[in-house]
Amino acid sequence: MPEPVHALVPRLRAICGDDGVISDTAQRRTYESDALTYHAEVPGVVVLPTSAEQVADVVRLCADSGVPFVPRGAGTGLSAGALPRGDGVLITTSRMRRIIDIDIGNECAVVEPGVANLDITRAVAPHGYYYAPDPSSQQVCSVGGNVAENSGGAHCLKYGFTVNHVLGLRIVTPRGEIVRLGGTAPDAPGYDLIGAFVGSEGTLGIATEVTVRLTRAPQRVNTVLAAFETMDAGGAAVSAIIAAGVLPAAVEMMDALSIEAAEQAVACDYPAGAGAVLIVELDGPAADVEAYATVVERLCREAGAFEIRAADDPAERARIWKGRKSAFAAVGRISPAYIVQDGVVPRTALPDVLRRIAELSARSGIRVANVFHAGDGNLHPLVLFDDAQPGAAERAAEVSGTILDLCIEHGGSITGEHGVGVDKACQMPAMFGPADLDTFDRFRRAFDPQGIANPEKLLPTPRLCGERPAVRKGEHPLVTEGAAELF
Numbered sequence: 001m002p003e004p005v006h007a008l009v010p011r012l013r014a015i016c017g018d019d020g021v022i023s024d025t026a027q028r029r030t031y032e033s034d035a036l037t038y039h040a041e042v043p044g045v046v047v048l049p050t051s052a053e054q055v056a057d058v059v060r061l062c063a064d065s066g067v068p069f070v071p072r073g074a075g076t077g078l079s080a081g082a083l084p085r086g087d088g089v090l091i092t093t094s095r096m097r098r099i100i101d102i103d104i105g106n107e108c109a110v111v112e113p114g115v116a117n118l119d120i121t122r123a124v125a126p127h128g129y130y131y132a133p134d135p136s137s138q139q140v141c142s143v144g145g146n147v148a149e150n151s152g153g154a155h156c157l158k159y160g161f162t163v164n165h166v167l168g169l170r171i172v173t174p175r176g177e178i179v180r181l182g183g184t185a186p187d188a189p190g191y192d193l194i195g196a197f198v199g200s201e202g203t204l205g206i207a208t209e210v211t212v213r214l215t216r217a218p219q220r221v222n223t224v225l226a227a228f229e230t231m232d233a234g235g236a237a238v239s240a241i242i243a244a245g246v247l248p249a250a251v252e253m254m255d256a257l258s259i260e261a262a263e264q265a266v267a268c269d270y271p272a273g274a275g276a277v278l279i280v281e282l283d284g285p286a287a288d289v290e291a292y293a294t295v296v297e298r299l300c301r302e303a304g305a306f307e308i309r310a311a312d313d314p315a316e317r318a319r320i321w322k323g324r325k326s327a328f329a330a331v332g333r334i335s336p337a338y339i340v341q342d343g344v345v346p347r348t349a350l351p352d353v354l355r356r357i358a359e360l361s362a363r364s365g366i367r368v369a370n371v372f373h374a375g376d377g378n379l380h381p382l383v384l385f386d387d388a389q390p391g392a393a394e395r396a397a398e399v400s401g402t403i404l405d406l407c408i409e410h411g412g413s414i415t416g417e418h419g420v421g422v423d424k425a426c427q428m429p430a431m432f433g434p435a436d437l438d439t440f441d442r443f444r445r446a447f448d449p450q451g452i453a454n455p456e457k458l459l460p461t462p463r464l465c466g467e468r469p470a471v472r473k474g475e476h477p478l479v480t481e482g483a484a485e486l487f
Helices: 005-016 025-031 052-065 117-127 143-149 193-197 231-243 256-266 286-302 314-325 327-333 347-364 392-409 425-431 434-447 462-466
Strands: 045-047 069-072 089-092 099-103 108-111 166-172 178-182 206-213 220-228 250-255 276-284 307-311 337-340 368-373 378-385
Touching: 005 045, 005 052, 005 089, 025 045, 052 069, 052 089, 052 166, 052 178, 052 206, 069 143, 099 117, 108 117, 117 143, 143 206, 166 193, 178 193, 220 231, 220 286, 220 314, 231 250, 231 276, 231 286, 231 347, 250 256, 250 314, 256 314, 256 327, 256 368, 276 286, 276 314, 286 307, 307 314, 314 327, 327 337, 327 368, 327 378, 337 392, 347 368, 347 392, 378 392, 392 425, 425 434
Parallel strands: 045 089, 069 089
Antiparallel strands: 099 108, 108 206, 166 178, 166 206, 220 276, 220 307, 250 276, 250 368, 337 378, 368 378
């Protein structure tokens, strides 16, 4: 029988110190969810290790005691992948934030999992390099969390996802062993265990050190903003740009509702009356960027753009990106609660899927704001609801699930970069057959025979699909106590 998690507290304090263990109920509530607050559960105990050895000792204690553990980075995930367990240990790597080495000769850096994504770029910028994966939360999201979820970002169209930029890992397995995968070499021989680990959502272990690939900063960057009356017109522009052989670093689109939210939140000053805004970023040699920018502007006008802005100055480019980068949080200005989704469809299916989402929204009476990576068909529909209304959360969840069904129907996927977590685990059978899911489970059990590493994430389980973890209602207890501010 597993030991009660509270019985582990003295031994956890011996490993991580008194300041590295949180057992107080009010303080544990701080960790009850990740950024997808629709799902919440107070962890049994929280530990904040500062080294790989401490992580390994904590995991070994959990394995010996039969107690489940959940890894957590900065808590910015959007699939409830770091949802805690009341009977388990939440292992938070936020205090492991050293940049261990910058190796410009081999174009890589070695960092601990708590390092913020953007801090890598800041550290290597003086050398003329940057770290390419850039989730919208890159100022605060951590590299360890990016590895767990295989995070992407606006520029994944050209540069790929986290897995394309990880050369090596030091991990703690679910048995508490410290193992190295890969290194500084560009292609290690043997099975691609790095590819398997990145995106495994903490079910195969915990990354305690990450060797990332650095990318040389481009000679020039140009950002184009084009405003259209309709989403269809913006979509036509995207198709025309890709068909012309142009490969932008990023192609992003926002609809009228998400623009409205961004204006209220950050006053981004996008063109008035726009039904859709398209942001196209080009980078590379100056001559190429200049030529491609001319093509992009022409194609946008031909598709019906009524206003176009272009910028190559960093401050002006940042102003163009301001609304898009803040879009998820900004929706809180126009809705008390919302669910962020992350489906993917082929680019050619975008117009039909977006029209059907609009029809679904009108039919259900639930508003849906669309913000997405148009270049690679990665949708981020924001399903808005009022959690004070009885049944509203359940109706929003149904709409959210139907949108993912639409993505699968059109040959897409239930996730592009946010992961499966708790939120979409029950929809995995819609994409994969029983034999596939059994293979996934066998692979997972090879790493974690006890089933204690982030259980009930990624793969469907009877408890997960039969009982939804508690959805927090009303005001957060810390707001009530005056210890936190809701904004």
